[in-house]
Amino acid sequence: MRGLLFAFLGGAFITLQGVANSRISQDIGTWQAATVTQLTGFLMALLILLVVRDGNRQGLKQVKPLYLIGGSMAAVIIFSEVTAIHKVGVTFTISALLIAQLCLTFLIDTNGWFSVMKRKMKLPQFIGLGLMIAGVIILKF
Amino acid sequence: MIQGLLLALAAGSLVSLQNIFNTKVNERTGSWATTTLVLGMGFAASLTFGLIFEGGQLFNLLNMKPWYWISGAIGVGVVICLTLGIRQLGPTYAISIVLISQLGCALLWDSQGWLGLEKVPFTFQQLVGVLIIVGGILVFKLGGRRPKEIKS
Known part of the structure; x- marks a missing residue:
């Protein structure tokens, strides 16, 4: 049961993050909002890191540099999401965002790009994506 | 509407990539070290883009409300x-x-x-x-x- 609650709250927080960024960007600007929220989040995570100390310097050196800078994509993600929410609303933005996210993950998984474990996708995955796209079309037309 | 749709699709694709990259980092170190690194990179990139597109205006935070500071939580x-x-x-x-x-x-x-x-x-x-x-x-x-x- 606790797992369910955490998963539910996690999803709620992800949406809240987009909404809060949109709200903040109305007052201070989109890049300002992205900079402030990432900075305060970073400081908070750093504080927790200093307590739990789960870092592993040797391990980090073995990670490809490309993967280490993955976090920088957040700047473009926040900018795009905030602008989309202002233009088409939260529901449509999150729906389209999830479809693109699942489609690309699906492509990467089936092709084994970025040396992820290759996974074969079957009919249910295609049906699932088809249903999601149909749902988004119904949402807007 | 098309513009909003395209932006949302771009954001979703990047989220997918970022999740994979973050997982790669997480395989070698703890989740708090990963989170700190990810948010730190996000801050550095936002600051850079902000300075490119807004210049000094980036630090003009007149309408800042107190809760905005803790939204990173x-x-x-x-x-x-x-x-x-x-x-x-x-x-x-x-x-x-x-x-x-x-x-x-x-x-x-x-x-x-x-x-x-x-x-x-x-x-x-x-x-x-x-x-x-x-x-x-x-x-x-x-x-x-x-x-x-x-x-x-």
Whole structure:
């Protein structure tokens, strides 16, 4: 049961993050909002890191540099999401965002790009994506 | 509308890439070290883009409200909840619930217009659309995998 609650709250927080960024960007600007929220989040995570100390310097050196800078994509993600929410609303933005996210993950998984474990996708995955796209079309037309 | 759609699609694709890259980092170090690195990189990139597009205006935070300063905590909450949820339920079930909860909250937010966002009235059509998307997520995530895979 606790797992369910955490998963539910996690999803709620992800949406809240987009909404809060949109709200903040109305007052201070989109890049300002992205900079402030990432900075305060970073400081908070750093504080927790200093307590739990789960870092592993040797391990980090073995990670490809490309993967280490993955976090920088957040700047473009926040900018795009905030602008989309202002233009088409939260529901449509999150729906389209999830479809693109699942489609690309699906492509990467089936092709084994970025040396992820290759996974074969079957009919249910295609049906699932088809249903999601149909749902988004119904949402807007 | 097309512009909003394209931006949302771009954001979703980047989220997918970022998740994979972050997982690669997480395989070699702890989740807090990963989170700190990810948010630090996000801050550095936002600061850089902000300076390029806004110049000194970036530091003009006149309309700042106190709660804006702690909004970054939401990101930390996301990491804690996802880590604990996945640990207890396994990735497949946990992520299915996360995705559905994301959509449900989006619908709720639009219909209430909380935090002064423009209200998008709740319609039957919207409900049907979201329910079909939820069905799609469940079929995508839970369909065609052996039960053993789902559990682990």
